[in-house]
Amino acid sequence: MSAPARAGARAVRAPSGQLHEIQAPVRERLDEVAAELQRVVVADFPMIEAITGHLLSMKGKMFRPTLTLLASAVEGRPEPRAIPLAAVVELVHLATLVHDDSVDHSTLRRGMPTINALFTHQISVIMGDFLYSRAVVELVRVGDMAPLQVxxxxxxxxxxxxxxxxxxxxxxxxxxxxxxxxIHAKTASLLSAACEIGAIAGAAPHRQALARYGLQLGMAFQIVDDLLDYTADASTTGKPTGLDLREHKVTLPLIHALRHVRAPGRAVVERLFAESEPDDELIANVIGIVEEYGGLDYARSRGERFAEEAADALSKLPDSRATAALRDAIVYVMERTQ
Amino acid sequence: MSAPARAGARAVRAPSGQLHEIQAPVRERLDEVAAELQRVVVADFPMIEAITGHLLSMKGKMFRPTLTLLASAVEGRPEPRAIPLAAVVELVHLATLVHDDSVDHSTLRRGMPTINALFTHQISVIMGDFLYSRAVVELVRVGDMAPLQVxxxxxxxxxxxxxxxxxxxxxxxxxxxxxxxxIHAKTASLLSAACEIGAIAGAAPHRQALARYGLQLGMAFQIVDDLLDYTADASTTGKPTGLDLREHKVTLPLIHALRHVRAPGRAVVERLFAESEPDDELIANVIGIVEEYGGLDYARSRGERFAEEAADALSKLPDSRATAALRDAIVYVMERTQ
Known part of the structure; x- marks a missing residue:
């Protein structure tokens, strides 16, 4: 965690990885974003409140809109349109969650049933389309081509x-x-867009720096996410979930380990990928192999390099509360445990 | 068919319901639209040519881009951007087809296997998202907010x-x-948008009239589509397909018949809707009931009223080849047999 710590040293206070502290400088506007989301999503569908209510409960931590609002505030002059723009960023995020769950046939997300599981696959597809097209409608309403393009x-x-x-x-x-x-395409591009759009609405001179910050932060974010799949305990079992391995998804820890593993270990990995439903023991074995061949350390260090790059992208921004919070967001991303 | 016939009388020549004649005034530009589509869809996915190739083969008759190009030409001054805009309209149409097939689990469209059937459900969902987001990217590239809004x-x-x-x-x-x-939402809105966007690119004074024309044409289009489900012979069986009834979709002919049918007939209809897989005989019975109680005639006459409205919307447009072709498009929509 050397990078964010170094970066944090530039701020007045010690860096914090607590989300509520990161959100503190934009707390009120974040509430307005939530109200805006409510308005946008519910307005058109009085007949299916069950779905929209559930959808809004999925909005979770509002990390992306937080980035948009903070980016818009780094010069202390956030524009009012940062609020609808932040809502649109979250709408697009929700749309992709709904379609991802539908594509993966996921039944749970953040411990709650997915739209897919609660309603039908059909409703998931159309709901995602609704959310995305609604995001475009809102962007058009804001009336500036730049955020739309991003x-x-x-x-x-x-x-x-x-x-x-x-x-x-x-x-x-x-x-x-x-x-x-x-991971650039699936995660970093939206985090980068969230920051760049914020910059457009209040900090235009820093647009490129904030886009770069968001991109590097997004790369680190996804690497940590993929690491957690190897290291975080599932709350019920106390063992790593290994869900990616179960679904035959190859992420950085395994990619690195496969470069070094010897024949017997490789054979175990191949066996896992040949089985349509690998059992817990096989998954635990592969996790052990990945750890043994340095996959976790390697992924961690690559994540930290991206975190350093994100901190570096902030180095020429004005020293504001918002900038400090963006620096804290790097710590938050790197220290997440779930 | 009185409406289009009357409307056609305004043109120099007799009205034609032949698609190739309707497309004649914009033939070359329509080829450019096809090339544009090819460019847009293939460029990003060299790795999955099988999918994009199949997708482009779905593009079918290019009716919507034809409307866009014709609308842009009614004053004889179509702008070059009408071509990318027409391509975007078809992209959006393709995106909705791909998702509709995925939602309906359809395996065939226009006698060809769907993306859904040929590849996977997952690929359908993401491909639709790709097409729609690509359409927005192209609209942004054209750089005008008005078509985006529409x-x-x-x-x-x-x-x-x-x-x-x-x-x-x-x-x-x-x-x-x-x-x-x-049907306003699912069909007429896109046909209206196709025409309105064309107007934006070359015939701005007629934007409202062309939007109205497209809307009325779209209503007629969907009513005829729904009628064909009751009347058109499936090529293999020589009997009406009755696919909507099989899938428990209620369209105008049945809605009308249900207002007049007596108890015994209603019971037959209710039986069909209670059975998850109604057999051919039951479907044929319900088709008979719908016909007996005037459902087909009623739907036909409502379709003709919309056709008259569409013709009326054209009445103040300049008398150009493009305007005549738009008038012919009404005949085409009303005379379709498949």
């Missing part, structure tokens, strides 16, 4: 990333470059 | 229409107003 590009990138993942033929030949391209 | 609104309407259909609880209480709202 978000359209990011969402298109995200679909290309998903498609890459779906059409990857031989999982075990998935390279580090493939992985970088995938 | 298309964003139309696509959002379409999702609301689909959602209405999916969440309709009691099919047999589906009213004519419900039906109008549904």
């Amino acid at each position: 978000l359209a590009h990011a969402t298109n990138q995200m679909t290309i990333g998903e498609m890459r993942q779906l059409t990857a033929l031989d999982a075990l030949r998935f390279s580090e470059d493939d992985y970088d391209a995938l | 298309l964003a609104h139309a696509t959002n309407q379409m999702t609301i229409g689909e959602m209405r259909q999916l969440t309709a609880l009691d099919a047999l209480r589906f009213s004519e107003d419900d039906y109008d709202a549904l």
Whole structure:
């Protein structure tokens, strides 16, 4: 965690990885974003409140809109349109969650049933389409082409990333470059867009720096996410979930380990990928192999490099509360445990 | 067919319902639209040519881009951007087809296997998202907010229409107003947008008239589509397909018949809607009942009223080849047999 710590030293106070502290400088506006989301989503569907109510309960931590609001405030002059823009960023995020769950046939997200599980697959597909097209309607209402351009590009990138993942033929030949391209498209592009759009609405001179910050933060975010799949305890079992392995998803820890593992270990990994429903023991074995061959350390250090790059991108921003909070967001991303 | 015939009398020549004649005034530009589509869809996915190739083969008759190009040409001064805009309209149409097939689990469209059937459900969802977000990217590239506003609104309407259909609880209480709202959202909104966007790119003074024309044409289009389900012979069986009834979809002919049918007939209809897989005989019985109680005639006459409205919307446009072709498009819509 050297990078965020160093970066944090630039701020007046010690860096904090607590989300509520990161959100403190934009707390009130974040509530307005939530109200805006409520308005946008519910307005059109009085007949299916059950769905929209559930959807809004999925909105979770509002990390992306937080980034948008903070980015818009780094010069102390956030524009009012940062609020609808932040809501649109979250709408697009929700749309992708709904479609991802539908594509993966996921039944749970953050411990809650997915739209997919609660209603039908059909409703998931159309609900995602509704959310995305509604986001575009709202962007048009804001009336500036620049945020539209950023978000359209990011969402298109995200679909290309998903498609890459779906059409990857031989999982075990998935390279580090493939992985970088995938997480760039599927995660970093939206975090980058969230920050760049914020910059457009109040900190235009820092647009490029904030876009770069969001991109690096997004890369770190996804690497940590993928690491947690190897290291975090599932609350019920106390064992790592290994869900990605179960679903034959190859992420950075395994990619690195496969470069060094010897024949017997490789054979175990191959066995897991050949079984349509690998059991817990096999998954635990592969997690052990990945750890033994340095996969977790390697992924961690790459995550930290991205965190350093994110901190570096902030280095020329004005020293404001918002800038300090963006620096804290790096700590938050790196220290997440779930 | 009185309406289009009367409308056609305004043109120099007799009205034609032949698509190739309707497309004649914009033939070359339509080829450019096809090339543009090819460029847009293929560029990003070299790795999945199989999918994009198949997708482009779905593009079919290019009716919507034809409307865009014709609308842009009614004053004889179509702008070059009408071409990318027409391509975007078709992209959005393709996106909705891909998701509709995924939602309906359809395996065939126009006699060809769907993306859904050929590849996977997952790929359908993401491919639809790709197409729609790519359409927004292209619209942003064209750089004018007006077409974006029109298309964003139309696509959002379409999702609301689909959602209405999916969440309709009691099919047999589906009213004519419900039906109008549904076909407005799911079909007429995009045809209206296609025409309005064309007007924006070359015939701005007629924007409202062309939007109205497209809307009325779209209503007629969907009514005829729904009628064909009752009347057109499936090529293999020589009997009406009755696919909507098989899937418990209530359209205008049945809505009308249900207002007049007596108890025994109603019981037959209710039996069909209670059976998850009604057999051919039951479907044929219900088709007979719908015909007996005037459902087909009623739907036909409502379709003709919309056709008259569409012709009326054209009445103040300049008398150009493009205007005549738009008038012919009404005949084409009303005379379709498949």
